[in-house]
Amino acid sequence: MRTRGFVAIFATILKYLCLIVLAVSFIFPILALVTASFRPGRDLLRYGITFKSIIPDSLDPKNFVALVKSRDGIYLTWFKNSLFLTILQTVLSLFFSSFVGYGLAKYHFRGRNTIFVIVLFVMMVPLQILMLPLYKLTAALGIMNTYLGVLLPFIVSPFAIFFFRQYAIGIPNDFIDAGRVDGLGEFRIFFKLITPLMAPAYGAMAILLAQQSWNNFLWPLIVMRTGNMFTLPIGLNSLLTPYGNNYDMLIAGSCAASIPIIIVFFFFQRYFISGLSAGGIKE
Numbered sequence: 001m002r003t004r005g006f007v008a009i010f011a012t013i014l015k016y017l018c019l020i021v022l023a024v025s026f027i028f029p030i031l032a033l034v035t036a037s038f039r040p041g042r043d044l045l046r047y048g049i050t051f052k053s054i055i056p057d058s059l060d061p062k063n064f065v066a067l068v069k070s071r072d073g074i075y076l077t078w079f080k081n082s083l084f085l086t087i088l089q090t091v092l093s094l095f096f097s098s099f100v101g102y103g104l105a106k107y108h109f110r111g112r113n114t115i116f117v118i119v120l121f122v123m124m125v126p127l128q129i130l131m132l133p134l135y136k137l138t139a140a141l142g143i144m145n146t147y148l149g150v151l152l153p154f155i156v157s158p159f160a161i162f163f164f165r166q167y168a169i170g171i172p173n174d175f176i177d178a179g180r181v182d183g184l185g186e187f188r189i190f191f192k193l194i195t196p197l198m199a200p201a202y203g204a205m206a207i208l209l210a211q212q213s214w215n216n217f218l219w220p221l222i223v224m225r226t227g228n229m230f231t232l233p234i235g236l237n238s239l240l241t242p243y244g245n246n247y248d249m250l251i252a253g254s255c256a257a258s259i260p261i262i263i264v265f266f267f268f269q270r271y272f273i274s275g276l277s278a279g280g281i282k283e
Helices: 002-037 041-047 062-072 074-106 112-124 127-141 147-154 158-169 173-181 186-197 199-214 218-223 232-237 247-257 259-281
Strands: none
Touching (some): 002 247, 062 247, 074 147, 074 186, 074 199, 173 186, 186 199, 232 247, 247 259
């Protein structure tokens, strides 16, 4: 009995030690980024990132001040562009993708399986292969250098459709039948009955879609032409030039750019694990 108790205590200690090591390994890059944003860029290049460097003697916010004031506040314009596109694309993608996923899960119609196979096929196609036809389509529609040109090709996410379909399959049909008996139409059934039941799926997809939209670099780079239309990743990349790299503002801008995604994660984190696990095991 004593041996079993000792083994259990040792296993518990080992588990918590592993968790502490993992937590430190995840927290260290974040602390390094935050502290580096308050230090001169030349110090980072000269001394690198060490455990000693993440606890500086003083914190000077001059990098953030210079970032906000540089080029007539263009950084704030980039930030607002990214925030606007991320919110709009995430909301629209959640709405349309959940609508399609629910339809594929609960309605039986001719061609349903074919549509689902097409969704799976599009998920497997790399985005780089679609760039040329998407560019031609965007140019033909005359929406280059517009927000619509960035949003339109990615309003509906194939992965989100697949995820919502898998989640909706696990919802009992009794809820839908009860809504029909009470005289609800199909749209009211979806919005009043199904949508609350899929709250964990919405939370999980909100984090993933918001992160994908916020970090999107290649497609906005192709579509956008003017500096005041740039998103944050493109704007920060413009600080790196062959004539000199402004690491002071680049690191400070990268630190500030991570705040919205952290806020989104903490807001939806209670749904994240349950949504992903539930959506992944339905058949």
